[in-house]
Amino acid sequence: MSFDSLGLSEPLLKAVAEQGYEKPTPIQQQAIPLILEGLDVLAGAQTGTGKTASFTLPLLQRLMENPDLRQKPREVKALILTPTRELAIQVFESVKTYGKHLPLHAEAVYGGVGINGQIRSLRRGCDIIVATPGRLIDHVHQKNIDLSRLNILVLDEADRMLDMGFMPDIRKILSFLPKKRQNLLFSATFPSEIKALANQLLQNPAEVEVARQNATAANISERVYAIKKEAKRELLSYLIGNGRWQQVLVFVRTKHGADRLEKQLIKDGIRTAALHGDKSQGARSRALEAFKNGNVAVLVATDIAARGLDIEELPHVVNFDLPQVAEDYIHRIGRTGRAGMSGEAISLVCPEEAYLLEAVEKLLKREIPRVADTGYEPVSLKVMDAPKKNAPVNPNGKKDYRHAKKAPRRNNRQSTGGPRRKKT
Ligand code: AMP
Numbered sequence: 001m002s003f004d005s006l007g008l009s010e011p012l013l014k015a016v017a018e019q020g021y022e023k024p025t026p027i028q029q030q031a032i033p034l035i036l037e038g039l040d041v042l043a044g045a046q047t048g049t050g051k052t053a054s055f056t057l058p059l060l061q062r063l064m065e066n067p068d069l070r071q072k073p074r075e076v077k078a079l080i081l082t083p084t085r086e087l088a089i090q091v092f093e094s095v096k097t098y099g100k101h102l103p104l105h106a107e108a109v110y111g112g113v114g115i116n117g118q119i120r121s122l123r124r125g126c127d128i129i130v131a132t133p134g135r136l137i138d139h140v141h142q143k144n145i146d147l148s149r150l151n152i153l154v155l156d157e158a159d160r161m162l163d164m165g166f167m168p169d170i171r172k173i174l175s176f177l178p179k180k181r182q183n184l185l186f187s188a189t190f191p192s193e194i195k196a197l198a199n200q201l202l203q204n205p206a207e208v209e210v211a212r213q214n215a216t217a218a219n220i221s222e223r224v225y226a227i228k229k230e231a232k233r234e235l236l237s238y239l240i241g242n243g244r245w246q247q248v249l250v251f252v253r254t255k256h257g258a259d260r261l262e263k264q265l266i267k268d269g270i271r272t273a274a275l276h277g278d279k280s281q282g283a284r285s286r287a288l289e290a291f292k293n294g295n296v297a298v299l300v301a302t303d304i305a306a307r308g309l310d311i312e313e314l315p316h317v318v319n320f321d322l323p324q325v326a327e328d329y330i331h332r333i334g335r336t337g338r339a340g341m342s343g344e345a346i347s348l349v350c351p352e353e354a355y356l357l358e359a360v361e362k363l364l365k366r367e368i369p370r371v372a373d374t375g376y377e378p379v380s381l382k383v384m385d386a387p388k389k390n391a392p393v394n395p396n397g398k399k400d401y402r403h404a405k406k407a408p409r410r411n412n413r414q415s416t417g418g419p420r421r422k423k424t
Pocket of ligand 1: 021023024025028046048049052
């Protein structure tokens, strides 16, 4: 199937051709005709499937077909909500790229940067807004944006918005919108809250789904190194050096852990930068740029910071810490093997994380292959063998692992202590 057969107009086909896209991805083949028809769409697609173009291309075309546009240029007609500023910036770039031969104007609004520049841009008026929820609400309250004549709403990565505690903000934003509009909801996973939101938001939606829910892309080779926590850093340096890895994204659990690992790897002579939510927008952009242009080989990131990063052909992803939420494993390794490229995803797992690995494998419904010889003392990743934090020490000097089964099992979203509100 070609892009020509999807019903897209010339200016869009030209922009797509300029990107070098030869044929539409499966989500694009399915979603574009439905969105062009004006239907509400519920789409199951994760990052790397071409989902952004699958809603942006038909959205641009719908706006061009809208008679309103001629009467009211630069009045907000489409809103794309994203969970993070990185994703907002990326989607904004896509809107500009695909819409470059069209007389439509887009703006992006997100937190973490000064509001005044955004106010100035918004005052000039725009047709499309890409936004994170918190900052958008600020602009609406300050009357910098009027959403009362919106035609199309897109919720991108809705499951992540839910996970970050944005549901109240989304409900508030819905109250600013006209009742009659086209709604598109994109999500990688469908926990019950997303299903409830979809029921409330979408009118007779068409449903499309590409990769099976909770499935990882088939062109990613995954491996687990069972290793003691203390040996992880050394092994990582060895793997990077020995494999001559030029571009590797390393996931850690905490901001502090990201800074610490960055320092250690730099000490080991590896060009490294860290990306996390405590860094200013400028520092984050610089780190990302340095990683993209090859000035740093390793980007150490937390889940939130890495969300939505579009780094093409990323060959290596490492889970230095396993994620607390099993679904994040899928998001993380989706950074590699994108758009048809093959990639490698490695997890360094210590016995204390055995229960997290068990949760990931339960979600995937398969075992991730173990590396037989890690070059280090073998350790067990059986949950019942896992050391309990502060486990009492036996007289023989070994930790008492008898209570290990009671290790916390925070392996799903419901048990993470409720929504966590993050600044956008
Ligand atoms: P996304 O899933 O939207 O984050 O897109 C993942 C990557 O695939 C981006 O780098 C896009 O530029 C790229 N992409 C999107 N559509 C196509 C296509 N039809 N052919 C090749 N690459 C694509």
